[in-house]
Amino acid sequence: SRHLSLSHLPKKTSKSSRNIHRLSSDIRSKNMNIFAKKPTAKEALRESKRDMANATRGVEREITTLQLEEKKLVAEIKRTAKTGNEAATKILARQLVRLRQQIANLQGSRAQMRGVSIHTQAMAAQSSVGVGMKGASKAMAAMNKQMAPAKQAKVIQEFQKQSAQMDMTTEMMSDAIDDALDNDEAEEETEELTNQVLDEIGVDVASQLSAAPKGKIAGKKTEDVSSSNIDELEKRLAALRNP
Known part of the structure; x- marks a missing residue:
């Protein structure tokens, strides 16, 4: 029994050390996320545009691949129809319908992603307008403070x-x-x-x-x-x- 307990001890120790190492890594990553600098609106917009562009390119590549498969499937349907095999031709035709539905769905997703990208850019533009209006409001407040009615009346009286x-x-x-x-x-x-x-x-x-x-x-x-x-x-x- 002593031999069995000693033989199992290294395994338990190794497993515990791995768990401790994993836990410490998670804690470090969480601490890094806590103290990480929050991205600005411009940085967030840039990252969003980059992610959206990558996703759109991936969808476009998938659409291109499926369109090539569609051409191949159409050619195969024609060859099968020439042989007079009606059952095989119908099966291939159903596959073509599903393939075209997938292409249409991907095209819709691509259009939605482009719409999201445009909407994000519009929101960024509105945010810029808001920042500009905020600055203009501060400037106007400063000018109004300098041109207070009481001060202006005093200046006019002195004049x-x-x-x-x-x-x-x-x-x-x-x-x-x-x-x-x-x-x-x-x-x-x-x-x-x-x-x-x-x-x-x-x-x-x-x-x-x-x-x-x-x-x-x-x-x-x-x-x-x-x-x-x-x-x-x-x-x-x-x-x-x-x-």
């Missing part, structure tokens, strides 16, 4: 205030310039009138001086004429000041 101040300053400067120009014009008009009066007086004085006698005897007359001319000038200037 109106500064604009009013600028208008007042411009008006004051315009008035000052107009006043200065008006004073200049008044001074120019007064100076022109004074020059006209002085010209008239100068002519009279010059004529009177040229007509006055020379020498000491005429000295008193000259003084009287000069004083009278000065009095007349003062009267004219007073008349200009008080029209």
Whole structure:
């Protein structure tokens, strides 16, 4: 009995070690799946398209193979019919019907897979549109935040205030310039009138001086004429000041 128990011990140990090794492998694979990075939508779409393309190619190869078998079966049916074996011809005809049904089913599956692929691409496009709309919504929210009604009203009020101040300053400067120009014009008009009066007086004085006698005897007359001319000038200037 000891010999039997010892002989069975290595087998049990070997089997247990294999089970432990298999269990540890499963645990490692599960842990790897847990910590594996989740694929993005673009990666998932790429993988789906690749799998769908591989499946479609496999179905197309199967359809091509069955179509070749169909041609062979049609040729065999013709040869059998020529021999006059009606039973064999009917059996081959039933096989041809089943074969064509299989081809039709595979063609339908191929069309469905293509439809799924197109639908997946459309969903990806819609997802891209959604991502774009999400980005646009964020941008619009940021702009709306910057262009809040309260802030815009404050900006408009400040603009109106500064604009009013600028208008007042411009008006004051315009008035000052107009006043200065008006004073200049008044001074120019007064100076022109004074020059006209002085010209008239100068002519009279010059004529009177040229007509006055020379020498000491005429000295008193000259003084009287000069004083009278000065009095007349003062009267004219007073008349200009008080029209």
